[in-house]
Amino acid sequence: ILNVEQSPQSLHVQEGDSTNFTCSFPSSNFYALHWYRWETAKSPEALFVMTLNGDEKKKGRISATLNTKEGYSYLYIKGSQPEDSATYLCASPPGYNQGGKLIFGQGTELSVKP
Amino acid sequence: GAVVSQHPSWVICKSGTSVKIECRSLDFQATTMFWYRQFPKQSLMLMATSNEGSKATYEQGVEKDKFLINHASLTLSTLTVTSAHPEDSSFYICSARKAGYSTDTQYFGPGTRLTVL
Numbered sequence: 001i002l003n004v005e006q007s008p009q010s011l012h013v014q015e016g017d018s019t020n021f022t023c024s025f026p027s028s029n030f031y032a033l034h035w036y037r038w039e040t041a042k043s044p045e046a047l048f049v050m051t052l053n054g055d056e057k058k059k060g061r062i063s064a065t066l067n068t069k070e071g072y073s074y075l076y077i078k079g080s081q082p083e084d085s086a087t088y089l090c091a092s093p094p095g096y097n098q099g100g101k102l103i104f105g106q107g108t109e110l111s112v113k114p
Numbered sequence: 115g116a117v118v119s120q121h122p123s124w125v126i127c128k129s130g131t132s133v134k135i136e137c138r139s140l141d142f143q144a145t146t147m148f149w150y151r152q153f154p155k156q157s158l159m160l161m162a163t164s165n166e167g168s169k170a171t172y173e174q175g176v177e178k179d180k181f182l183i184n185h186a187s188l189t190l191s192t193l194t195v196t197s198a199h200p201e202d203s204s205f206y207i208c209s210a211r212k213a214g215y216s217t218d219t220q221y222f223g224p225g226t227r228l229t230v231l
Binding site: 004034036041042043045046049089099100101102103104106107 | 118146150156158160163171207211219220221222223224225
């Protein structure tokens, strides 16, 4: 059974701080790693899909890196703003040809204080 | 594009009644839809995978007779919680994807909060 873990569970930062958090997954049978941002009372929003070891993706002030050999991905937020407050989820398919299924981590809840 | 709606956003019902939750892809055709359940402080737990025109595939431990899933069209899947009991109270959320690869993004609805009295 695929186990996707995220740390920390929650994070409180001041506006302007840069921050990062981790998603860990089994390095064997890796196919893809998805990051989502989930703001309260809204739908989870896709941020990145990553597949290649060493890959780095960026969207504005948010970036993510991927290490498939050691089984982790980092999500970075540069100069956090209050609007970045959300729960950040990572997810990975449980195997090859699993019909698009994703196994989610528990999420990191980020709170950015003005 | 890629908007998914979910209805209702919240529902309160009496124990023993059935509740239907709808998940619609508004601007794309969804070959597959997924239903998740989230308990407080826990991750999204996949309940079932719904493919248009075929029977849903349920995850281990999910009662198919309790959680009926119908995917009658490429834009609509429904989850019916039958004979709901207080332990079924939870947050249910659906997602949809356009095509068939593990790298495909899932587009989520906003979720439904079910409270069973």
